[in-house]
Amino acid sequence: MxxxxxxxxxxxxxxxxxxxxxxxxxxxxxxxxxxxxxxxxxxxxxxxxxxxxxxxxxxxxxxxxxxxxxxxxxxxxxxxxxxxxxxxxxxxxxxxxxxxxxxxxxxxxxxxxxxxxxxxxxxSAFAVADFTVGMMISEVKNIAKSHHLLMEGKWEKEYPNDINYIDMRNRTIGLIGFGYIGQRVQQNLSGFGSKVIVHDPFMDDERVKQLGGNPVSLDELLSTSDIISLHLRYSEKTKNFIGRKEFAKMNEKATLINTARAGLVDQEAMIEALENKKILGAAVDVYHEEPLPKDNPYTKLDNITLTPHIAGVSxxxxxxxxxxxxxxxxxxxxxxxxxxxxx
Missing domain, CATH: 3.40.50.720 (NAD(P)-binding Rossmann-like Domain)
Structure with a gap:
């Protein structure tokens, strides 16, 4: 051949x-x-x-x-x-x-x-999973934000997420998608003692349990998670999987992490949620337009961490x-x- x-x-x-x-x-x-x-x-x-x-x-x-x-x-x-x-x-x-x-x-x-x-x-499951947990910690512990402010000569002790500044062991983390990357994220989080719940629209609950996950409905995950992390493939079925309706169901202390695909999230809905403090924050590695334009609304927000599509780089x-x-x-x-x- x-x-x-x-x-x-x-x-x-x-x-x-x-x-x-x-x-x-x-x-x-x-x-x-x-x-x-x-x-x-x-x-x-x-x-x-x-x-x-x-x-x-x-x-x-x-x-x-x-x-x-x-x-x-x-x-x-x-x-x-x-x-x-x-x-x-x-x-x-x-x-x-x-x-x-x-x-x-x-x-x-x-x-x-x-x-x-x-x-x-x-x-890239290991690379993305490691990066995802890093994004969680960076966002909830203000690592990237404080570094940026220090580089500007600002010594800042107060941040937009102060109302939920708790340890990882006391956080509920919701994984949407439980394929290779989602499973690896859960393994990485085990050392922190976080409560991890899972919703995968393409996997039945019994299979999630067999893989070691704790399956819940999407509504329960959205309403109870401190951190929500996306690990779905992008397709017509998952386009704008997280939109205005889903943001409305999240609690005001929630942080959304997207290291998967930009199209999984309605960008306008997320900007609206962040601007109006409907959720606490977000960390994003993927965008509808790359490189990210300087005038993208994300760059005007103080409750988001941005990285240039490098989660899978290794x-x-x-x-x-x-x-x-x-x-x-x-x-x-x-x-x-x-x-x-x-x-």
Whole structure:
């Protein structure tokens, strides 16, 4: 078989030895270095566009389309596998995506054609989970805010969240979404002694319990949590999952953390909630427009912590992705059940 691997500024040709090792099964491995994604700026632009509009919103590049023509397997990081690529790849049997999300791949069309799609769902779980807990602590303990004020020469002891300035062990933390990242966040929080409750609209309560979570209704989570952290995939079903109705159900001491996807939250509703003190605060790593414009209303608020979409950044993340994909491809060639098939 011919295996086509598309590299970019993050997944470089030097990092994919484990996938190239699939030559041991008699395969031909072709490495394509996508020049459309050779800078982090271009990568960020592509990523945001595919997250918001899907795989058809960006170009794969003529050379990649040509190379895909006789490929049996395509492995990509962010290089899109859209209709143009799929229609031209007459021999295609499997697409492997080295990311947790598959926004840059037309999964519906691939499934319709009977082409297997696999991904790396927990590649950044550790990084995002660590970062999420860090955001919680930074926001509720005012670490980022106090640093910023000190850099401005201000010695400040009072903050907007003083009414709920309590220890982590006395906080109720609600996780919306209990996949790989949500589960890892709960594990990280265990050392703090926090009460953790879970709502996952795509997982039944028994499964949540089997995974060690304490399932509750969305209404209960919203009304009782001191900290609410989002860990859902973005889709039409989860678009604006948190809107005005949900903010109205939160208690006034609640803090919202979003290290998942910007589209999960109605931005105008959150700005309104923060401005009117309907909730205590927020910490955000993902945005509808990136880089975040200087005039974005978030930057005018004193009860929010902002970071530039870096929750999943780790030297380990890419290595994890390559390992997950190579292991699943090895299962494919051994006629074993693959673990990360996307349907």
């Amino acid at each position: 011919k295996i086509l691997i598309a590299c970019d500024c993050y997944v470089t040709p030097e990092m994919i030895d484990k996938i190239k090792d699939l030559e041991k099964y008699g395969n031909e491995v072709v490495v394509y270095d996508n020049k459309l994604l050779e800078t982090k700026e271009a990568f960020a632009e592509y990523m945001l566009k595919t997250e918001l509009e899907g795989a058809e919103a960006v170009e794969a590049g003529d050379e990649f389309v040509r190379l895909a023509e006789d490929a049996d397997i395509i492995a990509v990081h962010l290089t899109p596998v859209n209709k143009k690529v799929i229609d031209n790849a007459k021999k295609l049997k499997l697409v492997a995506v080295m990311r947790g999300g598959v926004d840059s791949v037309n999964v519906d069309l691939l499934n319709k054609k009977g082409i297997i799609v696999t991904n790396a769902p927990w590649r 030297n380990d993340t890419i290595a994890n992705a390559v390992e997950i994909i190579s292991e699943d491809l090895n299962r494919y060639f051994k006629n074993e059940e693959m673990k990360c098939v996307v349907r």
